[in-house]
Amino acid sequence: MKRREFMRLAGGGVFVFFTVGEPWDWLEAQQRPGGRDYPTDFNAYLRIAEDGKITGFAGKAELGQGTQTALAQIAAEELDVALDRVDMVMGDTALCPWDMGTFGSRSIKYFGPALRQAAAEARAVLIELASEHLKLPVLQLTTKDGFVHEKANPQNRVSYGALAKGKMIERHLEPKPPVKPVAEYAIVGKPADRKDAVLKATGKAQYAGDIRLPGMLYARILRPPAHGAKLKTIDLSGAEKTEGARVIQDGEIIAVLHSSFDLAEGALSKIKAEWDLPEATVDDETIYDHLVKVAPAGDVVEEKGNLEEGRKLAASVFEQSYFAPYVAHAPVEPHTAAVKIEGDSATVWASTQRPFGLQEEVAQALGLPMEKVRVITPFVGGGFGGKNRNRQTVEAARLAKLAGAPVQVAWSRSEEFFYDTFQPAAVVKIVSGLDAANKLVLWDYVIFFGGERTSQPFYDIPHYRILSRGSWGRGGAGAHPFEVGAWRAPGSNTNTFARESHLDVMAAKAGLDPLEFRLVNLKDERMKKVLAAAAERFGWKPAKAPSGRGFGVACVNYLNTYVATMAEVGIEKSGAVRVKRVVCAQDMGRVINPDGARAQMEGCITMGLGYCLSEEIHFRGGAIQERNFDSYEIPRFSWLPKIETVLVDNPGLEPQGGGEPPIVNMGAVVANAVFDATGARLCRLPITAARLKSALPPR
Amino acid sequence: MKETIRFEINGRPVSLDVDSDRMLLWVLRTEMELTGTKYGCGEGICGACTVLVDGEAVRSCQYPMKDVRAKKVTTIEGLAADGKLHPLQEAFVRHNVMQCGFCTSGMIITAYSLLRKNPQPAREGIIQAMDDNLCRCGGYMRIIQAIETAAQEMKKGARR
Numbered sequence: 001m002k003r004r005e006f007m008r009l010a011g012g013g014v015f016v017f018f019t020v021g022e023p024w025d026w027l028e029a030q031q032r033p034g035g036r037d038y039p040t041d042f043n044a045y046l047r048i049a050e051d052g053k054i055t056g057f058a059g060k061a062e063l064g065q066g067t068q069t070a071l072a073q074i075a076a077e078e079l080d081v082a083l084d085r086v087d088m089v090m091g092d093t094a095l096c097p098w099d100m101g102t103f104g105s106r107s108i109k110y111f112g113p114a115l116r117q118a119a120a121e122a123r124a125v126l127i128e129l130a131s132e133h134l135k136l137p138v139l140q141l142t143t144k145d146g147f148v149h150e151k152a153n154p155q156n157r158v159s160y161g162a163l164a165k166g167k168m169i170e171r172h173l174e175p176k177p178p179v180k181p182v183a184e185y186a187i188v189g190k191p192a193d194r195k196d197a198v199l200k201a202t203g204k205a206q207y208a209g210d211i212r213l214p215g216m217l218y219a220r221i222l223r224p225p226a227h228g229a230k231l232k233t234i235d236l237s238g239a240e241k242t243e244g245a246r247v248i249q250d251g252e253i254i255a256v257l258h259s260s261f262d263l264a265e266g267a268l269s270k271i272k273a274e275w276d277l278p279e280a281t282v283d284d285e286t287i288y289d290h291l292v293k294v295a296p297a298g299d300v301v302e303e304k305g306n307l308e309e310g311r312k313l314a315a316s317v318f319e320q321s322y323f324a325p326y327v328a329h330a331p332v333e334p335h336t337a338a339v340k341i342e343g344d345s346a347t348v349w350a351s352t353q354r355p356f357g358l359q360e361e362v363a364q365a366l367g368l369p370m371e372k373v374r375v376i377t378p379f380v381g382g383g384f385g386g387k388n389r390n391r392q393t394v395e396a397a398r399l400a401k402l403a404g405a406p407v408q409v410a411w412s413r414s415e416e417f418f419y420d421t422f423q424p425a426a427v428v429k430i431v432s433g434l435d436a437a438n439k440l441v442l443w444d445y446v447i448f449f450g451g452e453r454t455s456q457p458f459y460d461i462p463h464y465r466i467l468s469r470g471s472w473g474r475g476g477a478g479a480h481p482f483e484v485g486a487w488r489a490p491g492s493n494t495n496t497f498a499r500e501s502h503l504d505v506m507a508a509k510a511g512l513d514p515l516e517f518r519l520v521n522l523k524d525e526r527m528k529k530v531l532a533a534a535a536e537r538f539g540w541k542p543a544k545a546p547s548g549r550g551f552g553v554a555c556v557n558y559l560n561t562y563v564a565t566m567a568e569v570g571i572e573k574s575g576a577v578r579v580k581r582v583v584c585a586q587d588m589g590r591v592i593n594p595d596g597a598r599a600q601m602e603g604c605i606t607m608g609l610g611y612c613l614s615e616e617i618h619f620r621g622g623a624i625q626e627r628n629f630d631s632y633e634i635p636r637f638s639w640l641p642k643i644e645t646v647l648v649d650n651p652g653l654e655p656q657g658g659g660e661p662p663i664v665n666m667g668a669v670v671a672n673a674v675f676d677a678t679g680a681r682l683c684r685l686p687i688t689a690a691r692l693k694s695a696l697p698p699r
Numbered sequence: 700m701k702e703t704i705r706f707e708i709n710g711r712p713v714s715l716d717v718d719s720d721r722m723l724l725w726v727l728r729t730e731m732e733l734t735g736t737k738y739g740c741g742e743g744i745c746g747a748c749t750v751l752v753d754g755e756a757v758r759s760c761q762y763p764m765k766d767v768r769a770k771k772v773t774t775i776e777g778l779a780a781d782g783k784l785h786p787l788q789e790a791f792v793r794h795n796v797m798q799c800g801f802c803t804s805g806m807i808i809t810a811y812s813l814l815r816k817n818p819q820p821a822r823e824g825i826i827q828a829m830d831d832n833l834c835r836c837g838g839y840m841r842i843i844q845a846i847e848t849a850a851q852e853m854k855k856g857a858r859r
Contacts, residue, residue: 064799064836193795200800201788201807203735203775210734218729262725263718332739332747332801332835381737381801382835413740595795599841603798606837629744629833637826640839 010057010095013049013164014129016122016171045097046075046115046122052146052161054079054086054122056115059099060107061091061353062196063383065659066596067107069195073592074112077187078119078180079126080143081160087195091355091377101354103385103486105559105657108592112655116179124177129163182590182651191595196379206378208336208351213406216338217246217257219399220268223415227482227622229275238270248402255399257407265412280621282481287425288323291448291470294478298469301452310442310463314433317442318506321429322498323684324450324667326422326480326617327487327610328626330634333381334416337393340406345372346397351380353387365394366401384607385486389421414627421485422617424472426450428498438510440521447498449479451491454664457499458557460523481622488604489660492558493611493667497685500554500668504545504675513542514553514672526562526587526650531555533585533648534564545676550580552673558661562587562648565605565665567641569673575693577613577674579639584662585646589653601645601662608666609635613686706767708733709777719765723757724748726764727774735775735804739833746832749805750774756812775804778811786852787811790845798836806832810846819850 007015047055056075062068072086079086089095091102099111123143130148131138134156142151149157182188199205224231239247239256245267246257254271258264282290311317337350339362346366352358355375363370380387396409411419426449433442443457443464451472457464470479472490487493507517515535522528534540534553543549550571555564568581582605591597614633618625626632667685675681680695705714708731717726727733727750736759739747743758750759751773752766778785784792787807797803806829813820813828820828825846834842 064797066798193792194797196800197792197795197797198784198788200797200803201784201791202779203733203804205800206734207737207801209728209738212732212734260721260725260729262721262729330835331799332745332833333737333799334739379800382799384835410738413742413745599795599798599838602840603837606839607835608837628742629740630742634833634835635837635839636833637830637839637843640826640843643840 006095007168007170010047010055011049012166012168013047014122014125014167014171015045015047016118016125017045046118048122048126048160048164050161050165052085052159052164054081056086056088056119057096058088058090058111058115059096059356060111061102061355061377061380061383063102063353063380063387065107065600066194066593069192070108070592070596071112071115072195073187073192074116075119077185078116079123081146083187083192085146091352092374093355093359094374098356101357101388102383103353103388105561105659105661108655109657112592117176120177120179121173124173125171126160126163128171130158133158133163188592189590189594192593194596200379207333207381208338208349208378209333209408209410211338211349211378211408213338213340216406216408217259217403218261218264219255219257219396219407219409220264221395221409222254222268222271222273223418225275225623226277228278229622232274232276235272238272239267242267242270246403248399250398250402253395253398257399257403261410277623278621280623283620284325284616284618288427291425291479292427295448295469298446298467301466301468302456303465304461305463307442307444307463307465310433313435313441313463315436316509317431317433318502318509319431320502320505320683321427322501324423324426324494324497325685326425326484326619327615328417328420328422328617328632329384329386329487330416330420330629330632331382331384331386334411334413335387335390335392335419336408336410337390337396338406338408339393339396339400341366341400344368346374346400348373348375348393348397349378350375350390350393351387352377352390352393353380353383353385354390358390358393361390361394362397365397384488385490386420388486389483391419413629417627417632418624419483421483423487423490423493424449424451424480424484426494428494430498430502432502432506434506434510438512438517438520447495450494453489453491453495454556454558455491455495458524458527459518459521461521481619482624488607489558489664492556492660492664496554496556496664497667497671500556500665501671501681501683504672505681508545508675511544514545515540516542518553518555524557527555527557527564530562530564530585530587530648533646534566534583537585537644537646538566538583540566545672546679547676550673550677552669552671552676554665554668554672556661556664558664559657561589561656561658561661563661563665565662565669567669567673569670569677571674571677571692572689575689575696577670577687577692579609579641579670581642582669583644583646585648586658586662587648587650588658588661589656590651591647592655594647597647597658598645600658602643604660604663605643605666606635606640608663609639609670611685612666612670614688616686704764704768706769707771709773717764719763721764722760723750723762723764723767723772724759727759733774733776737801737804739802739805744831744833745802746805746809747802749808749832751808751812754812754815756809775807778807785811787814787846787849790849790852791842794841794845794848796838796841796845798838802832802834806834806842810849813846814850814853818853820846822847
């Protein structure tokens with residue numbers, strides 16, 4: 001889009017376009033694709049409107065993680081305005097700077113600095129405008145509460161709104177003005193109320209499924225009973241006879257459209273279809289052997305020293321495999337999209353974590369140039385990585401074109417489970433060694449299809465090698481019986497379950513307290529600090545496991561956010577694990593919204609209980625058993641442990657990510673606590689009552 | 700078959716010509732454009748679609764229109780009165796409960812029904828009453844705190 005067009009769309013006022021220069025991490029981290037011309041010369045911008053309101057534009061989506069609020073805090077801080085004067089427009093491809101997607105805990109870490117610079121520049125522009133207005137040199141002016149005023153005479157002032165009045169201007173400043181020193185912060189670093197709270201508490205927050213367009217039809221699509229199934233026979237007559245229903249068949253899509261969602265569903269159920277099912281060659285028990293068998297040779301993620309040397313130094317060697325199943329994202333909002341096509345352009349409302357990627361997909365599906373497709377991201381009802389993929393939107397676009405009417409596709413819960421891009425099942429094999437002083441000397445680590453994130457050891461090990469065989473995102477043909485993808489902290493849950501469980505396996509054999517054993521093998525001071533912070537809050541008393549107390553510890557460096565977690569569990573007669581208490585200490589660098597950060601920590605801990613204790617997809621070939629929350633159990637109120645969060649102060653470090661890190665430790669901290677309680681080492685997730693019971697030593 | 704069904708929605712009378720076997724959720728969301736009530740699972744398991752019928756929390760995805768006849772239906776849109784948030788809504792805002800917000804309407808409505816029957820529930824009572832409402836973001840701790848706060852505010856004489 002041309003800038004003028006953008007400014008017209010966004011409304012009048014003062015615009016500040018900001019370009020983040022080359023040396024910044026940001027550009028590299030964003031992996032800007034070649035051939036994409038929008039935007040080429042700026043990646044953050046702000047608007048100051050005639051009423052003094054500030055609007056920031058971000059290509060990110062608000063999935064619940066609270067970045068809308070934290071980003072507004074960053075802009076408000078630099079601009080010296082109250083937080084309620086700043087709004088964020090997010091995930092609108094016509095208005096927002098290009099963005100790769102909302103994942104990897106990157107929004108504040110990588111977009112935050114760009115927005116901060118843009119806001120600093122906007123403030124400087126406002127001072128420049130005020131200098132003309134007040135006929136005073138720039139150096140005699142400063143800002144406060146949405147006004148530029150004379151330093152010597154605060155009454156001589158002009159509001160931002162007045163400076164923006166009647167303007168449609170764009171300014172650039174060279175050299176770039178400095179950002180505000182952190183020591184002067186008044187908004188960033190203080191707990192802030194979520195900007196979307198009232199909308200969400202009153203039911204007014206709009207999600208993709210809440211979009212209502214004149215003439216819009218709801219589409220329900222015929223689905224196969226299993227992945228890989230082929231349609232054998234079809235009888236559409238029942239659906240075709242349904243009053244008000246339209247049946248559309250196009251290639252592999254067979255859909256029923258109706259002006260009411262449930263009536264479309266009713267008509268769909270009248271379609272009679274027979275399917276040919278492929279023979280199932282793998283299921284949820286055999287999948288692990290299968291993955292090891294079909295894994296490619298893989299790539300070395302990181303290595304140091306020489307494994308043979310390590311073996312020679314080892315006084316004791318430990319060999320163990322760890323297993324993680326397919327896990328569903330299961331956001332409460334299923335994938336949904338509405339698409340309206342007018343002439344040669346399309347508007348899309350989608351529950352997506354990747355609006356700009358989706359823009360390309362829809363353009364391709366409709367045969368339109370990309371700039372003719374606008375993707376608007378309303379509030380998204382949870383993503384967790386699952387809404388990186390947007391099959392439902394392409395379906396809605398195709399059907400809207402065929403129907404000649406706006407179409408909404410909202411997946412049922414059953415479809416949501418069926419088409420989920422699950423966290424991949426994975427195997428980790430570890431061979432490790434300790435010398436006579438219980439120091440780690442060997443770490444031979446192979447991960448099959450789990451992904452490499454956080455597989456790199458932060459323990460002090462002279463000889464190690466990390467080998468990744470088949471990555472999470474690209475399993476390759478024949479690996480998985482259905483699609484897999486990023487699941488909150490992709491790769492890290494599996495890697496940390498394996499690594500931190502294995503640390504405890506060694507600690508137990510060495511007869512050392514698990515925390516002490518970690519400290520013996522750590523040189524990383526930040527890790528020691530978060531462990532100490534967790535231990536202090538938890539009241540950790542050293543003991544060799546199993547102590548019978550049911551205490552566990554685990555730690556991780558997740559993309560430079562450090563987390564240490566401690567947990568206490570109890571075991572019920574049935575073998576069910578009851579997590580009683582979780583303490584989580586996190587060093588995420590400078591914190592923008594401490595309350596928001598804590599909410600993410602609590603959420604990660606609570607959600608993480610699911611993959612520890614119950615969440616697992618059962619399947620035979622492409623047929624997935626769990627199709628709703630009755631069989632796929634996610635954490636509920638009665639599971640809630642006492643949660644305590646500690647933010648470990650590190651103001652000298654730029655803000656790091658916070659949406660994922662604390663979920664990463666949950667598998668291992670619970671498995672380690674279960675071992676401490678019972679002496680049973682569970683190497684396969686989830687730790688169900690049945691699995692624990694069969695692992696318990698006979699009484 | 701279409702029938703005329705009269706009931707009360709958020710304090711005002713309404714008359715609709717609808718198939719009486721249809722579920723209340725879809726009539727609310729499509730015919731009445733009251734989209735604050737959400738579809739989460741379609742089988743009454745998750746609680747996102749919870750509304751009040753004559754003051755009782757029900758799963759609107761499982762509640763046929765024929766049972767709505769002559770009843771009073773309250774959705775999340777009908778909870779605030781005279782431009783003021785209900786104490787539960789206030790408490791959800793104040794505790795920064797909401798993450799994605801998709802389960803929120805069902806949570807608030809279920810909590811409303813709980814406090815109507817038991818204005819001062821113990822924590823165990825809250826957990827029991829709320830246990831069939833699912834939140835994937837893991838916001839349970841703050842939801843409990845918010846319900847406790849709302850109960851205290853209502854005891855002090857805040858509205859309802």
